[in-house]
Amino acid sequence: MHRSAAIYTARQWTHQPIVYLDTETTGMDERSEVIEIAILGNDGATLYESFVRPRGRISPAANNVHGISLAQVIDAPPWLDVWAQIQPILETNLVAVYNARFDYRLMQQSHTLAGQKWELPFSQFVCVMELYAQFHGKRDSWSGSFRWQSLDKAREQCGLHLPNSHRAADDARLTREVLHYVASKEI
Numbered sequence: 001m002h003r004s005a006a007i008y009t010a011r012q013w014t015h016q017p018i019v020y021l022d023t024e025t026t027g028m029d030e031r032s033e034v035i036e037i038a039i040l041g042n043d044g045a046t047l048y049e050s051f052v053r054p055r056g057r058i059s060p061a062a063n064n065v066h067g068i069s070l071a072q073v074i075d076a077p078p079w080l081d082v083w084a085q086i087q088p089i090l091e092t093n094l095v096a097v098y099n100a101r102f103d104y105r106l107m108q109q110s111h112t113l114a115g116q117k118w119e120l121p122f123s124q125f126v127c128v129m130e131l132y133a134q135f136h137g138k139r140d141s142w143s144g145s146f147r148w149q150s151l152d153k154a155r156e157q158c159g160l161h162l163p164n165s166h167r168a169a170d171d172a173r174l175t176r177e178v179l180h181y182v183a184s185k186e187i
Helices: 002-014 060-066 079-091 100-113 128-136 151-158 168-183
Strands: 018-025 034-041 046-051 094-097 125-127
Touching: 002 128, 002 168, 018 060, 018 079, 018 100, 018 168, 034 079, 034 100, 034 168, 046 079, 046 168, 079 100, 094 100, 094 168, 100 125, 100 128, 125 128, 128 151, 128 168, 151 168
Parallel strands: 018 094, 094 125
Antiparallel strands: 018 034, 034 046
């Protein structure tokens, strides 16, 4: 039942105006910011891709994951300039993200750290990670909820041949493929 519901939801999402978003960040704490963002259309075309100049430093742990250095982003536009470009895209589409709560929080934090009030509701976002967990069907013995799978695990389990590079455009592309994979299955 849960697998069929996930397939049905994936089909619903892919048949409406939807974009795929991924970010890379300076870290994971309450002062972390977005330093790279990519948005793809439902057809996989790149709608927006950019580095973002942060206000603070990039943590060594984050740099170890995505490999983005401060030297790479020092001449990039600041968050509010990027926001001016992406806001119309995000406000008029469903936004599919692998781990939507994390990317949403980091975009919100970047906005707040830039001195602006965040107004885009979380209801615009859908979490492909949570949907894939439901599709995959493994339950956590402690909580009983569906066990999240990393994007790399989902890639392997779906037999997808795209890289999981921990870079925004590649990960947005992989998120799109995972969602389309789920939507393509028989109910």
